[in-house]
Amino acid sequence: xxxxxxxxxxxxxxxxxxxxxxxxxxxxxxxxxxxxxxxxxxxxxxxxxxxxxxxxxxxxxxxxxxxxxxxxxxxxxxxxxxxxxxxxxxxxxxxxxxxxxxxxxxxxxxxxxxxxxxxxxxxxxxxxxxxxxxxxxxxxxxxxxxxxxxxxxxxxxxxxxxxxxxxxxxxxxxxxxxxxxxxxxxxxxxxxxxxxxxxxxxxxxxxxxxxxxxxxxxxxxxxxxxxxxxxxxxxxxxxxxxxxxxxxxxxxxxxxxxxxxxxxxxxxxxxxxxxxxxxxxxxxxxxxxxxxxxxxxxxxxxxxxxxxxxxxxxxxxxxxxxxxxxxxxxxxxxxxxxxxxxxxxxxxxxxxxxxxxxxxxxxxxxxxxxxxxxxxxxxxxxx
Amino acid sequence: xxxxxxxxxxxxxxxxxxxxxxxxxxxxxxxxxxxxxxxxxxxxxxxxxxxxxxxxxxxxxxxxxxxxxxxxxxxxxxxxxxxxxxxxxxxxxxxxxxxxxxxxxxxxxxxxxxxxxxxxxxxxxxxxxxxxxxxxxxxxxxxxxxxxxxxxxxxxxxxxxxxxxxxxxxxx
Numbered sequence: 001x002x003x004x005x006x007x008x009x010x011x012x013x014x015x016x017x018x019x020x021x022x023x024x025x026x027x028x029x030x031x032x033x034x035x036x037x038x039x040x041x042x043x044x045x046x047x048x049x050x051x052x053x054x055x056x057x058x059x060x061x062x063x064x065x066x067x068x069x070x071x072x073x074x075x076x077x078x079x080x081x082x083x084x085x086x087x088x089x090x091x092x093x094x095x096x097x098x099x100x101x102x103x104x105x106x107x108x109x110x111x112x113x114x115x116x117x118x119x120x121x122x123x124x125x126x127x128x129x130x131x132x133x134x135x136x137x138x139x140x141x142x143x144x145x146x147x148x149x150x151x152x153x154x155x156x157x158x159x160x161x162x163x164x165x166x167x168x169x170x171x172x173x174x175x176x177x178x179x180x181x182x183x184x185x186x187x188x189x190x191x192x193x194x195x196x197x198x199x200x201x202x203x204x205x206x207x208x209x210x211x212x213x214x215x216x217x218x219x220x221x222x223x224x225x226x227x228x229x230x231x232x233x234x235x236x237x238x239x240x241x242x243x244x245x246x247x248x249x250x251x252x253x254x255x256x257x258x259x260x261x262x263x264x265x266x267x268x269x270x271x272x273x274x275x276x277x278x279x280x281x282x283x284x285x286x287x288x289x290x291x292x293x294x295x296x297x298x299x300x301x302x303x304x305x306x307x308x309x310x311x312x313x314x315x316x317x318x319x320x321x322x323x324x325x326x327x328x329x330x331x332x333x334x335x336x337x338x339x340x341x342x343x344x345x346x347x348x349x350x351x352x353x354x355x356x357x358x359x360x361x362x363x364x365x366x367x368x369x370x371x372x373x374x375x376x377x378x379x380x381x382x383x
Numbered sequence: 384x385x386x387x388x389x390x391x392x393x394x395x396x397x398x399x400x401x402x403x404x405x406x407x408x409x410x411x412x413x414x415x416x417x418x419x420x421x422x423x424x425x426x427x428x429x430x431x432x433x434x435x436x437x438x439x440x441x442x443x444x445x446x447x448x449x450x451x452x453x454x455x456x457x458x459x460x461x462x463x464x465x466x467x468x469x470x471x472x473x474x475x476x477x478x479x480x481x482x483x484x485x486x487x488x489x490x491x492x493x494x495x496x497x498x499x500x501x502x503x504x505x506x507x508x509x510x511x512x513x514x515x516x517x518x519x520x521x522x523x524x525x526x527x528x529x530x531x532x533x534x535x536x537x538x539x540x541x542x543x544x545x546x547x548x549x550x551x552x553x554x555x
Contacts, residue, residue, distance in 0.1 A: 060453070060454070060493075061489075061493070221458075221459070221460035221461065221514075224458060224459070224460065225458055225460070225461050225512065228453070228458050228461075228463050228502060229463065229502050229504070229543075229545055230543060231452075231465065231497070231501070231502055231543055232497065232542040232543035234493070234497065236454070
């Protein structure tokens with residue numbers, strides 16, 4: 001076997017070519033990390049929003065979209081009375097009739113943005129227990145409470161949505177009374193209203209849904225039974241986790257597009273890298289033939305060439321990982337129903353590392369084999 | 384040699400059978416639910432629309448209709464079903480309609496559909512629906528025409544009629 005130092009010396013002999021190889025592999029790995037973090041971030045936020053203990057009662061036929069759903073206001077009370085296994089605190093059942101609406105919010109400086117509005121009663125905090133008011137207080141009439149990330153959805157500075165500020169919605173001014181967080185969920189990008197205020201503002205007389213928190217996930221069957229017994233209410237019971245699971249499936253083509261884009265740009269970089277490797281190895285045919293002549297086998301030379309390639313692609317992988325941490329991690333991406341953070345969980349980092357290893361090993365094989373395949377006499381005479 | 388041939392044939396036949404359409408293995412029916420099915424058609428059945436006109440909780444009722452009127456007319460966990468009036472134009476009655484769930488009557492005006500269906504439940508000794516599905520029991524499935532004998536459940540009204548079944552006859 002050739003010493004590892006031989007491969008390293010060769011890499012440093014031509015710094016420009018080495019830099020090209022590193023940059024090419026860094027680009028491919030960075031794209032893999034970017035696409036992976038986008039996908040996992042979106043999936044994670046939708047999965048975290050749906051609690052397995054929560055059931056959503058939606059209007060029959062509107063299972064795909066809570067905003068289109070219409071549920072009679074009395075369904076909230078009837079569900080509380082008719083469903084067994086509802087969680088309760090101090091005798092209050094965790095049943096929250098809610099209105100959801102996607103609308104335009106105008107900030108004090110006149111800029112506008114779209115966000116999800118949710119009309120709630122205090123019971124919402126019983127069913128969405130991940131919600132914490134972190135500044136100000138729960139909103140009263142004429143007031144709203146904004147999610148920690150709503151400024152991303154509105155494309156505005158966070159300080160413009162501070163407690164005490166105002167928002168104009170449907171021609172009415174609302175004071176921001178509070179700010180809340182609900183880590184890792186789409187609710188952090190929403191604006192929460194007093195339910196009656198929102199229903200009046202958007203001229204709606206029905207709820208969008210009734211959210212129920214159960215004592216146990218097994219009690220879902222009782223909510224399903226209620227929806228089948230109360231045919232007059234025209235309800236469908238869905239686990240909240242299933243609802244957001246369907247939303248995640250709805251966004252699958254979008255996530256697929258990120259992979260496709262990464263693959264297309266990455267393919268260009270891969271072919272560019274192959275070209276560099278072909279040129280680099282071809283210029284060393286005579287040197288490699290000499291090494292064969294003095295007794296080094298083809299396998300040993302192949303291993304050395306792959307080592308050389310791996311060092312450059314893994315350097316690129318390291319560079320890509322550093323760039324991803326600096327440029328991607330923690331970045332907030334808004335999408336139609338909320339916002340999510342880009343993150344680099346272990347599987348995504350693993351995919352990036354695997355890409356770097358495959359680029360270095362499999363990518364080096366075709367040019368290396370071509371270079372070593374030449375008959376020794378002609379290789380020794382080559383220029 | 385001969386035994387090897389027989390074994391090979393058996394394995395091949397098994398492999399071929401595995402390639403075919405997978406059939407859903409039905410769970411054995413709950414005897415409490417099975418017992419509710421009757422062999423003879425109860426007499427004097429009225430339509431679902433007729434039954435909804437003036438339901439008096441606690442009174443006896445015999446009603447005929449079809450298992451339809453909802454995307455999932457059977458509960459998976461309880462012995463309940465949705466019974467739609469025979470006149471409801473479920474999708475398979477529209478020529479050329481290839482709706483995969485014709486029993487949901489998605490083409491029917493929701494208001495008309497709401498007025499043409501009722502809920503049926505088979506209660507256990509505790510007065511609550513038995514925790515076993517009716518689907519598949521004695522071959523019962525969506526769009527089947529059935530006759531329900533029972534009584535009007537407490538709390539029922541013209542808007543929402545629930546029948547506590549004491550007998551189910553599968554007509555077709």
